[in-house]
Amino acid sequence: KAGVTQTPRYLIKTRGQQVTLSCSPISGHRSVSWYQQTPGQGLQFLFEYFSETQRNKGNFPGRFSGRQFSNSRSEMNVSTLELGDSALYLCASSLAGMSTEAFFGQGTRLTVV
Amino acid sequence: AQSVTQLDSQVPVFEEAPVELRCNYSSSVSVYLFWYVQYPNQGLQLLLKYLSGSTLVKGINGFEAEFNKSQTSFHLRKPSVHISDTAEYFCAVSALRGGADGLTFGKGTHLIIQP
Numbered sequence: 175k176a177g178v179t180q181t182p183r184y185l186i187k188t189r190g191q192q193v194t195l196s197c198s199p200i201s202g203h204r205s206v207s208w209y210q211q212t213p214g215q216g217l218q219f220l221f222e223y224f225s226e227t228q229r230n231k232g233n234f235p236g237r238f239s240g241r242q243f244s245n246s247r248s249e250m251n252v253s254t255l256e257l258g259d260s261a262l263y264l265c266a267s268s269l270a271g272m273s274t275e276a277f278f279g280q281g282t283r284l285t286v287v
Numbered sequence: 288a289q290s291v292t293q294l295d296s297q298v299p300v301f302e303e304a305p306v307e308l309r310c311n312y313s314s315s316v317s318v319y320l321f322w323y324v325q326y327p328n329q330g331l332q333l334l335l336k337y338l339s340g341s342t343l344v345k346g347i348n349g350f351e352a353e354f355n356k357s358q359t360s361f362h363l364r365k366p367s368v369h370i371s372d373t374a375e376y377f378c379a380v381s382a383l384r385g386g387a388d389g390l391t392f393g394k395g396t397h398l399i400i401q402p
Contacts, residue, residue: 178330207389217377219389230389264330266390276390278323278330 176200178267178279186285192253195282199246199267205229206248207276208240211262220263223248224271252284260286289314289380293393300368301401308363308396310378318380320361321390322352325375334376337361348372373400 179198187193199206207230208220219232223242240250246267252259262283266276294309312318319338323331335346342354352363361378378393 209390209392216394217379217390217392219391222389232389266331275333275336278332280328280330 178265178277180263180265180279180282182282183280184283184285186287187255189255189257189286191255192251193255193284195250195252195263195265195284197248197250197265197267197279199248199265200277203267203269203277204246205268205271205274206242206246207266207268208248208250209264209266210234211264211281212260217264220250222271229271255286257286260284289316289318289382289391291378291380291391291393293376293378293396295396296394297397297399299399299401302370303367305366306364306368306372306398308376308378308398310361310363310393312359312361312378312380314359314380314382317383319383320352320354321379321381322346322350322361322363323377323379323392324348325377325395327374331377334363368398368400370400370402372398374398 181196205224207222211217222230226242237253242248262281264281265279268274268276290313292311300306321336322334335344337344337354345351350365375395377395379390381390
């Protein structure tokens with residue numbers, strides 16, 4: 175079966191712009207989580223959506239937001255981009271959440287210039 | 288809140304030698320434990336997980352890990368490594384009842400296999 179698909183794979187944006195990243199989970203998975211990976215901070219949890227509801231949220235500013243659609247696809251939005259937002263953004267899908275196996279996409283590499 | 292410490296940022300090992308990657312965690316609640324592997328320019332792949340039961344967990348690619356509650360450790364081992372095992376390895380925890388932390392990852396250990 176198809177894995178987790180993230181689009182686009184690479185993005186270059188200018189400071190102050192906004193960006194939307196997309197994640198299509200594995201068919202049948204209802205939980206989608208987002209993570210930010212940087213060399214300095216490592217992997218940090220952004221938020222988790224389950225059945226269109228945000229279930230958990232990490233410690234990120236309000237510029238980072240997300241949503242989940244009825245088909246479980248999820249989008250993540252970052253507004254007013256800062257240089258420090260440059261990172262690999264990873265999406266993970268699972269059947270029911272953290273206790274079940276999470277399958278990660280290949281990520282979206284965002285570069286803010 | 289929980290935290291994960293991977294004691295070694297980099298571990299060089301000769302091919303066919305055994306390896307142990309160390310992981311210690313801290314949490315005020317019971318947790319699930321995971322090891323993930325990340326190859327260059329790729330996402331994360333689950334190697335193994337501990338949810339409950341036997342403290343020795345076997346995973347893919349010949350890896351295994353042992354959960355030690357008293358030492359709050361979850362070290363990853365492989366008896367004989369191959370060149371293809373060169374990658375970044377992440378230990379992670381999540382609270383049994385979910386929570387704001389989601390999956391909490393360690394900083395990662397870069398496993399370098401030398402021929």
